[in-house]
Amino acid sequence: MNNKKKIPNATMKRLPLYYRFFKNSEKSGVDRVSSREISEALDIDSATIRRDFSYFGELGRKGYGYNVKSLLKFFMEHIQGNQKRNVAIIGAGNLGSALLNYKFSNINDRMNIVAAFDNNSSIVGTTINDTTVHHSDEIEKMAEDHGIDVAILTLPAEVSQEMAERLEAAGIKGILNFTPMRLDVSDGIYVHNIDLSVELQALFFYMKHI
Structure with missing residues (x-):
């Protein structure tokens, strides 16, 4: 490259x-x-x-x-790299569950969803599309044990910054952030923000000016 x-x-x-x-x-x-x-x-x-x-x-x-x-x-x-990325979904509610059910292998065969995390007792312990939902308290241990280096964040906005700090401390190198919060992390971690409300507003703008 x-x-x-x-x-x-x-x-x-x-x-x-x-x-x-x-x-x-x-x-x-x-x-x-x-x-x-x-x-x-x-x-x-x-x-x-x-x-x-x-x-x-x-x-x-x-x-x-x-x-x-x-x-x-x-x-x-040269773009995906030869390394297979181990990914965790943080937050297994409606959006997190939808992502777990999505066939990521159709777009990236070097991405492996290894775990999901939540603190809702009714979700913890369940399996969604062959992925087990673990309690959020286990994030650090599982990140180390399974070599997780990417996290998809689908948490409520008010707890996203705290979680981002935990993920960084656990060695996560990349976060796909679906929350509306702009996360404050060090230069050693890359955050890609996806704000659905902003994307919809952009769509409406373009439709108006067609």
Whole structure:
């Protein structure tokens, strides 16, 4: 990967879309694709696709397009990495349960949901889609025992900061934050915020200006 160029956040957000496209293309037996075909499938203009790929060197050839197997291997090795990420869902209520039932393997076969945590006695001890819900008091021990380095946070906002501090102390390196709180953590941990209310407002704005 070319580390000399700073990759824009907008490009980083599109990378999972590209990965899924090439994964589906491989499953369909497609050998190579053009930027136009990627553009039509993902509704991203061809110039943007070529610019996104340019951050990682020469991934395709003019007049030939992109080799599906080569690009899929590239995404797996240089973007996803060879390491399998062990993930925990913190909060197994409505949203947490929905995420546990989601087939994450369809979008990322290097992500392994190893546990879920909650402090609701009616949920603790249950199994959701083959994942056991443990009490929140066990987070630190299980993070160490199972090598958990990513957490998906679906807790009430008022307890999210305290939990983020516990997760950081337990060695978690990345948090996907579904709460509306902006978490205060050190530079050694990456937080990606997903605020559904903001996303909906953005959707309404774009619909209004179509």
